[in-house]
Amino acid sequence: MSDAARTSLGLLATEDVALVDVLDRVLCSGVVIAGDVVIALADIDLVRVSLRALVASVEALEES
Amino acid sequence: MTSVVHVFGIARGEDDTSPADGVRQVRDGALAALVEDVPATEWSADALPTMLEDLGWLSEQARRHDAVLRDHLPRPVVPCPLTTVFRDDEHVRAMLREQGDDLSAQLRRVDGCIELGVVVHVEGEDNQRRSEQATTERPASGSDYIAARLRRRDRADARRSRAAEIADEVHACLGVAAIDSVRGEPRPRALDDDSGRNVLNASYLVALAEVDRFDGEVRALAERLAPDGVRVRRTGPWAPFHFVGLEANR
Numbered sequence: 001m002s003d004a005a006r007t008s009l010g011l012l013a014t015e016d017v018a019l020v021d022v023l024d025r026v027l028c029s030g031v032v033i034a035g036d037v038v039i040a041l042a043d044i045d046l047v048r049v050s051l052r053a054l055v056a057s058v059e060a061l062e063e064s
Numbered sequence: 065m066t067s068v069v070h071v072f073g074i075a076r077g078e079d080d081t082s083p084a085d086g087v088r089q090v091r092d093g094a095l096a097a098l099v100e101d102v103p104a105t106e107w108s109a110d111a112l113p114t115m116l117e118d119l120g121w122l123s124e125q126a127r128r129h130d131a132v133l134r135d136h137l138p139r140p141v142v143p144c145p146l147t148t149v150f151r152d153d154e155h156v157r158a159m160l161r162e163q164g165d166d167l168s169a170q171l172r173r174v175d176g177c178i179e180l181g182v183v184v185h186v187e188g189e190d191n192q193r194r195s196e197q198a199t200t201e202r203p204a205s206g207s208d209y210i211a212a213r214l215r216r217r218d219r220a221d222a223r224r225s226r227a228a229e230i231a232d233e234v235h236a237c238l239g240v241a242a243i244d245s246v247r248g249e250p251r252p253r254a255l256d257d258d259s260g261r262n263v264l265n266a267s268y269l270v271a272l273a274e275v276d277r278f279d280g281e282v283r284a285l286a287e288r289l290a291p292d293g294v295r296v297r298r299t300g301p302w303a304p305f306h307f308v309g310l311e312a313n314r
Contacts, residue, residue: 017130017299019123020251021181024265025305026126026146 066104069150071097072132073143073303074160074167074310079136087132090153092160095167098132098141099156107149116147133303138272140175142167143303144310163311170308177243179306180268180278181299183251184234185260186227186292230294231264234285241278242268246306260295267306275301 072087077096089096106115115121129146150156160167203209239245251262270278279298286296 021299022126022130
């Protein structure tokens with residue numbers, strides 16, 4: 001992407017983007033992932049993770 | 065060291081990228097998966113759940129995943145979730161072959177579009193509650209006490225329904241300037257970086273030509289609602305995570 005296009009789209013440098021906004025996207029697949037859907041690599045190749053597990057881990061981190 | 069293949073997203077093969085360090089393409093027909101080789105010790109199905117709980121690792125990988133896709137904009141891309149991992153290139157190619165028609169259709173759908181996010185926070189609810197409790201005088205009687213409690217409850221209900229109205233209004237206004245929209249769950253406080261309460265967490269698929277108009281709407285809403293302690297923040301542009309994806313993720 002050219003610098004001009006970047007500026008016109010108001011693209012921010014990556015460091016300026018809030019992590020929570022990034023996680024909202026890269027851990028989302030357009031559907032709510034419920035439960036621990038971790039599929040074995042050998043079986044289906046695709047691996048997904050439970051967002052709930054992440055929330056729990058962040059909460060635990062903040063409490064400690 | 066055994067490596068596996070982490071897929072960022074699917075693009076058109078004709079849109080040659082100037083890829084970031086370590087990013088390469090796996091092609092099949094007109095499609096190109098943007099991929100990188102990653103160590104199986106971190107990205108295999110056994111290892112990944114543990115790695116995702118390491119906030120340092122997660123933060124670094126999430127930002128990289130996002131940055132690679134963002135670099136590809138405004139050329140169309142079907143973004144994959146961070147945790148999209150294949151055993152090897154052959155399995156990536158098989159996926160491209162199997163889902164080729166669908167992926168091509170999705171790339172056409174988001175061609176010339178970007179995803180923009182809007183988060184709305186309502187400030188001051190906790191402070192308001194505290195000051196109300198502090199100024200409440202000692203009730204003269206039991207019925208005074210109950211009346212005061214009911215008043216507080218009514219005010220809290222009114223604030224909640226006002227916040228819901230604001231969220232509905234913002235979403236409706238912005239939807240007009242968008243091709244499609246998705247309203248996500250409000251963020252839990254523990255995951256949020258804002259002191260207010262998140263009442264809207266929505267994503268919009270916006271044509272490049274409409275971005276200025278969309279931003280104009282956001283600014284107008286932000287200015288109008290600011291006196292009520294409402295913050296309207298626009299995020300992105302993002303790859304269209306909320307609007308297209310691999311079959312397995314939809």
